[in-house]
Amino acid sequence: MPRVKVARKSTAIDMTAMCDVAFLLLTFFILTAKPKIDDPSHAVVPPSTQMIPVADANMMTVSVGQHKFFYSVTEQDVRSEALKAMGLKYGVTFTPEETQRFSLTQVFGVPMKQLKSFLDTDPDQLKNFKQEGIQADTTNNNELFNWIYTSRQAEKALHDKDLQMSIKADSKEEYPEINTVISCLEKQKLFKFDLITSLKTAPKK
Amino acid sequence: MAELDTSGGGKHKGGKIRSKKSSTRVDLTAMVDLAFLLITFFMYTTTLQKPKAMNLAMPDNSVKTTQLAVAASRTMTIVLGGHNKIEWYMGEPGKTAPTVDNFGANNIRKAIIDNAKQVAATHSGDEAAMEVVIHPSDKSTYENLVAILDEMSITNIKIYAIVKILPMEVDDLKKNNNY
Numbered sequence: 001m002p003r004v005k006v007a008r009k010s011t012a013i014d015m016t017a018m019c020d021v022a023f024l025l026l027t028f029f030i031l032t033a034k035p036k037i038d039d040p041s042h043a044v045v046p047p048s049t050q051m052i053p054v055a056d057a058n059m060m061t062v063s064v065g066q067h068k069f070f071y072s073v074t075e076q077d078v079r080s081e082a083l084k085a086m087g088l089k090y091g092v093t094f095t096p097e098e099t100q101r102f103s104l105t106q107v108f109g110v111p112m113k114q115l116k117s118f119l120d121t122d123p124d125q126l127k128n129f130k131q132e133g134i135q136a137d138t139t140n141n142n143e144l145f146n147w148i149y150t151s152r153q154a155e156k157a158l159h160d161k162d163l164q165m166s167i168k169a170d171s172k173e174e175y176p177e178i179n180t181v182i183s184c185l186e187k188q189k190l191f192k193f194d195l196i197t198s199l200k201t202a203p204k205k
Numbered sequence: 206m207a208e209l210d211t212s213g214g215g216k217h218k219g220g221k222i223r224s225k226k227s228s229t230r231v232d233l234t235a236m237v238d239l240a241f242l243l244i245t246f247f248m249y250t251t252t253l254q255k256p257k258a259m260n261l262a263m264p265d266n267s268v269k270t271t272q273l274a275v276a277a278s279r280t281m282t283i284v285l286g287g288h289n290k291i292e293w294y295m296g297e298p299g300k301t302a303p304t305v306d307n308f309g310a311n312n313i314r315k316a317i318i319d320n321a322k323q324v325a326a327t328h329s330g331d332e333a334a335m336e337v338v339i340h341p342s343d344k345s346t347y348e349n350l351v352a353i354l355d356e357m358s359i360t361n362i363k364i365y366a367i368v369k370i371l372p373m374e375v376d377d378l379k380k381n382n383n384y
Contacts, residue, residue: 012230015233015234015236015237016233018233018237019233019236019237019240022237022240022241022244023240025244026240026243026244026247029243029244029247029248029251030247032251033247033250033251034251045256046347046348046351046352047351048257048259048351048352048354048355049355049358049359050257050258050259050260050355050358051257052257052258052259052260053255053256053257053258054255054256054257054258055258064347166258168256169347170347171346171347171348171351172346172347172348173346173347174343174344174345174346174347175285175341175342175343175344175345175346175347175349175350176343177347178341178347178350179341182263182367185263186263189265191262191263191264191265192260192261192262192263193260193261194258194259194260194261195258195259195261195350195351195354196256196257196258196259197256197257197258197259197351197355198256198257199257
């Protein structure tokens with residue numbers, strides 16, 4: 001019986017198509033990429049059936065997590081302007097480097113007296129910095145109120161626009177904390193705002 | 206195929222110019238590797254599912270306007286208690302014992318829809334729409350608040366408001382161990 005000869009085939013495959021697809025996907029991901037913002041509040045937002053996406057620009061967000069308040073504004077120039085105004089209000093002067101640092105900080109949650117040391121911390125060590133949350137209560141003069149107020153004024157002066165307010169809170173956060181934020185907004189006649197939720201499939205009607 | 210003819214010209218030997226044929230295949234393995242590595246990186250760092258916004262409008266409490274009298278018979282009050290419990294009642298507080306309920310399609314949503322139907326049946330014209338007053342207690346969570354506001358949009362309740370809880374409702378929640 002003659003031996004069955006297995007034909008030797010080259011193992012090199014044509015990878016052109018694969019390469020094409022890979023780069024197509026890569027281009028897609030690069031173009032749609034929006035880096036995840038590192039949120040120190042670690043808030044897990046509750047689901048809802050709302051479909052309106054959160055705006056990308058002109059937003060200020062108060063995050064509530066672990067009973068602490070965190071604040072963020074999307075615009076960089078508004079951030080540095082708000083910091084200047086807050087420094088004047090609370091008698092803290094910030095160096096240009098600190099202002100620059102602050103304008104690059106997306107979310108922060110430190111009280112005014114701690115802010116300077118927060119901004120002086122090495123960026124590599126910032127993750128380990130224990131953020132105590134912005135001081136807030138239901139009175140007329142608290143730090144969270146002033147942060148919102150000064151950034152709204154800065155936005156008005158710089159862009160002549162109104163900032164849209166949104167609240168992002170952890171699912172398990174109790175109502176008094178939410179009420180604190182809401183009353184801060186109500187005190188400056190902000191009655192329309194967004195609650196940030198994640199998407200849940202809508203029930204069949 | 207995506208191979209380019211990159212063969213250069215051969216040496217000039219006497220008469221004809223012969224081009225030297227060399228293989229134009231490029232090894233794409235490394236390139237594909239790199240491409241997939243980058244894809245993986247971008248997939249992990251992007252947030253594909255953007256968070257959604259729920260619009261909420263609070264009543265303007267800065268101007269004291271004359272309040273419109275709302276018939277108690279078409280007002281439903283929802284009290285958000287602790288442990289994900291709800292108490293709701295129709296009409297004025299204290300008149301009717303509140304019903305203890307849970308979140309979900311078969312519980313509170315059903316109650317809202319039933320009450321809205323009842324209001325629609327007993328009232329006419331502009332008054333046929335039920336109004337909902339939400340009283341979140343200090344023990345209720347943000348999740349509860351979002352859930353009940355979501356129910357408002359699901360059940361198509363147009364008029365609703367978040368109002369401070371009444372002390373008697375807190376007492377009632379405590380009595381029912383929902384605080």
